[in-house]
Amino acid sequence: MALLDLIRKRRSIRRFLDRPVERDKIMMCLEAARLAPSACNSQPWKFIVVDDGETRNRLCHTAFGGVYSISSFARKAPIIVAIVSEKDKFIARVGALLRGTRYYLIDIGIAGEHFVLQAEELGLGTCWIGWFNEGAVKSVLGVPKDKKIDVLLAVGYPDKEGRGLRHDREPLEKMAGFNGYEGEAE
Ligand SMILES: Cc1cc2nc3c(=O)[nH]c(=O)nc-3n(C[C@H](O)[C@H](O)[C@H](O)COP(=O)(O)O)c2cc1C
Known part of the structure; x- marks a missing residue:
């Protein structure tokens, strides 16, 4: 499938089939994440794939309870991936300090989305x-x-019933422009 079609088709999935996910498919997703670009090529991430039922149950029981129960849909996901933030390279940390930019979060976002699109x-x-x-x-x-674990990914075969929440997007002319900023000051 052409990349733009794949991107258009993707939705956040919050309902999953009770069907195990093949390990080789997860390995392909991890490979896609591994190849992501990162500031100074720091690769400041470690992906922990939880596909063992008992570990997943223990994790889901505590991670999505109490005030976090809005995320309890993830208890039905056969796989949870935790993205652990690792230390980025010294030069990236210096740059981050000088620029006030948390490059590691950008890096993790890109690597995670590589995983998502391959999935x-x-x-x-x-x-x-x-x-x-x-x-x-x-x-x-x-x-x-x-x-630090800033984000998790729930992964599984989608139950078609579980599609869509807030999937709308701003129109192209509002989110992009050419040759200068168009918009209000804050
Ligand atoms: C960094 C990040 C964190 C998110 N956290 C949650 C979350 O905790 N619970 C949830 O249901 N969705 C979460 N989402 C999914 C967003 O709600 C979703 O991407 C957005 O509504 C657009 O919908 P779409 O992914 O179907 O296009 C998160 C997305 C991102 C990128």
Whole structure:
């Protein structure tokens, strides 16, 4: 499928079929993430794929409870991927300080979306999850406390019933322009 068609087809998926996901498909998604660009080629990420039922249940039980229960749809996802932020290269950290830009978050976003688009191409559904109990995820996965997990991905075969929430987008003429800024000052 042409890339733009694939991008147009993708939706966040919040309902999944009770069908296991083949390990080789996940490996392809990880390879797509591995090849993502990053500031100073820092590659400041580690992807932890949770596909073992027992570990997934423990993680989902604690990560999506209480105030995080709005994300409890992810309990039905056969796979949860935790993206751990690793230290970026010294030069990227200096640049980040001088520019006031958190390059590592941009890097993680790109790598995660590479994963997502490859998953889409393989017929898998995904949803980014930013609202979860980070401490609980770290504890279940043995991630050191001083590391950061900014996002998770829920992955599985999509249940067609589960499509769509807030998928609308601003029109092209509002989000882009040529040769100068068009818009109001803040
Ligand atoms: C960084 C990030 C965090 C997100 N966190 C959540 C989340 O916690 N729960 C959720 O249901 N969707 C979450 N989403 C999905 C967005 O709600 C979704 O991408 C947006 O509404 C556009 O819909 P679409 O992905 O179907 O095009 C997140 C997306 C991104 C990129």
